[in-house]
Amino acid sequence: MHSYFMKKEDEIEEEIDIFKIYDYPKTKCKQIIEKFLMSFLFQIFVNIFTIWCLFADDFKLFFVKKNPGDFFFDVINVICMFTFICEILLTSLTRKTYFLSFFFFMDLISTFIIIFDLSWVQDSLL
Numbered sequence: 874m875h876s877y878f879m880k881k882e883d884e885i886e887e888e889i890d891i892f893k894i895y896d897y898p899k900t901k902c903k904q905i906i907e908k909f910l911m912s913f914l915f916q917i918f919v920n921i922f923t924i925w926c927l928f929a930d931d932f933k934l935f936f937v938k939k940n941p942g943d944f945f946f947d948v949i950n951v952i953c954m955f956t957f958i959c960e961i962l963l964t965s966l967t968r969k970t971y972f973l974s975f976f977f978f979m980d981l982i983s984t985f986i987i988i989f990d991l992s993w994v995q996d997s998l999l
Contacts, residue, residue, distance in 0.1 A: 903967045906963050906967050910960065910963055910964060910967065919960060925949060925950075926950070926953050926987055929949065929950070929990070930990045947991050947992055950987055953987060954987045961977070961980050961981060965977065
């Protein structure tokens with residue numbers, strides 16, 4: 874009696890081979906980019922920029938007067954946006970599963986939202 878659940882080992886191996894995902898070797902450039910993205914220094918900078926983006930606008934509203942501090946905060950926010958956009962692009966190039974994934978869209982949305990922390994955008998919206 875040979876049922877669907879009692880298959881021979883050869884049949885199971887054939888099915889596994891059919892659905893096997895081949896992982897092709899990465900190019901040297903992709904390896905370098907991936908190593909850079911995973912480096913301790915880059916991770917520290919990205920985490921500092923993330924904390925900055927989360928709390929800097931509130932800090933600015935609470936402690937800094939309107940005009941003199943806006944330029945400094947805007948410059949740092951633009952640097953953070955540029956860093957996050959570069960990270961999104963480089964991660965999309967090096968990781969097959971990142972592009973159009975949940976984390977890709979979360980990173981994209983959070984990077985886009987930083988625009989609203991820029992003082993000239995806030996002034997034009999109000």
